[in-house]
Amino acid sequence: MAQRRSRPFHINGVSVPPGTRETVQLDVAQLYTHTPVNMPVHVVHGRRDGPVLCLSAAIHGDEINGIEIIRRVLALPQLRRIRGTLLAVPIVNVYGVLAQTRYLPDRRDLNRSFPGSPSGSLAARLANLFVSQVLARASHAIDLHTGTAHRSNLPQIRANLDDPTTLDLARSFAAPVIINSDLRDGSLRHVADERGIPVLLYEAGEALRFDEESIRLGVRGVVGVMRRLGMLPRVRVKYPPRQPVQVEMTRWVRAESSGILRTTVRLGQHVIKGDRIGLISDPFGDTETQVNAGFSGIVIGRVNLPLVHEGDALFHVARVREPEKASELVEELTGGNDSGN
Ligand SMILES: [Zn+2]
Structure with a gap:
């Protein structure tokens, strides 16, 4: 595969040079206490051109396993050799995480508010910011979720498995179970699908809890997808990996x-x-x-x-x-x- 040297990556007026990483702050509506609020995006930009993977968590503010998955992914030494770009947003619904709730202060569900609009509700504005600044720059996406309050999910990938590329990525994530699930109106998956961006939704564990098994499988899954996309070097394995249950x-x-x-x-x-x-x-x-x-x-x-x-x-x-x-x-x-x- 021809490997072109990459150019600086531009996001929100910030230019990230090839071979560097940077945390970029996206401004969101401040709190009524006059406190400024940001949605931080960590950009890991490789020296060589390649896919742009959007990795998001806490679109539901009480689903926090994904925050830890992203922290561990960002600590991986392999990222020094990344091809392409990783856009990691560990906390999309900043307000929900602050209040430890699924929803926004306007009681809307962010994952029913995509693609949003710059002049709509608070949820619509936050959705619009994420889509216009982050998702619009991505070629692929992984969105990390957990079960709702007091419910646990077996680690599973939900995706449009009728699309061969998405199915291939779902398999390379290697969660125990993959589900061909319908798109919900207003979900991140819906807007990504409309824009032709293959997207995986990882569901594992319970809201407001860290589940070590779900986190480890999640980190391994993200790495598996990045290898499959050629963003990280492939590794030789002795045995072929087990296929997830469809x-x-x-x-x-x-x-x-x-x-x-x-x-x-x-x-x-x-x-x-x-x-x-x-x-x-x-x-x-x-x-x-x-x-x-x-x-x-x-x-x-x-x-x-x-x-x-x-x-x-x-x-x-x-x-x-x-x-x-x-x-x-x-x-x-x-x-x-x-x-x-
Ligand atoms: Zn969720």
Whole structure:
């Protein structure tokens, strides 16, 4: 592959010379306390021309595993030999992270507010800034998320797997599970897809918690994608890497009654249709309702808070081709731990 020397990278009026790295501050609306607020973007600009990878986290302000994934990626010595450019934004929703909440102060969900506009709501303005200053300069994107409050996700990639390039990148991330998921209106994935930017969404762990397994798999995944894109040198491996499990469809099992939930399955476990996967009882133990798997598959998400109302989503089950094999593979890829805890 011809490797052209790169030119300085321009962002927000700052010029980052080839072979250097810099943190660039993007101004966002100040707090009502008259405190200035920035969205910092770290630019790692290689000497040689190549892809521009946008790596973002905390679009939902309480989903913090990605912040640590980005910190670890930025500490990798291999980045000195990067080809192309890495645009790392560990905290997109600055306001949400400050308040330790998913949302913005205007109670909007940033991941339903893309592409945004410079004259819209606070969420729309923040979305617009991110798209115009960061995403518009990227050729590829990885967006890091976790489960919502009190819910854990088995490390998984959600992406448009009908696109061969995206599928290839999803495989090279090597999360245990990859899901062909629909695009949500106003999501970062939606706007990236419209602009022809292949984008992976990594979902792992729980909101407001660091989950070591999810973080390690995330760092390894980002490095895997960067190698696949030729941004980092390829490594020779003795054995071909295991292919992630591709999911056909997923569904949440909901509580049939309100009460206190005891869980009898762990993330990644293979369940068979009709299996008891939890029990809901009243505080005295007089009545007990079984929670059963609606179809056979593997558990890719679950609630951690035992206090449940009728209708609450409890277990996220994914249908896969060979669930038993898939469960073994998941165990292998995650080191056999329940990444939910
Ligand atoms: Zn999220």
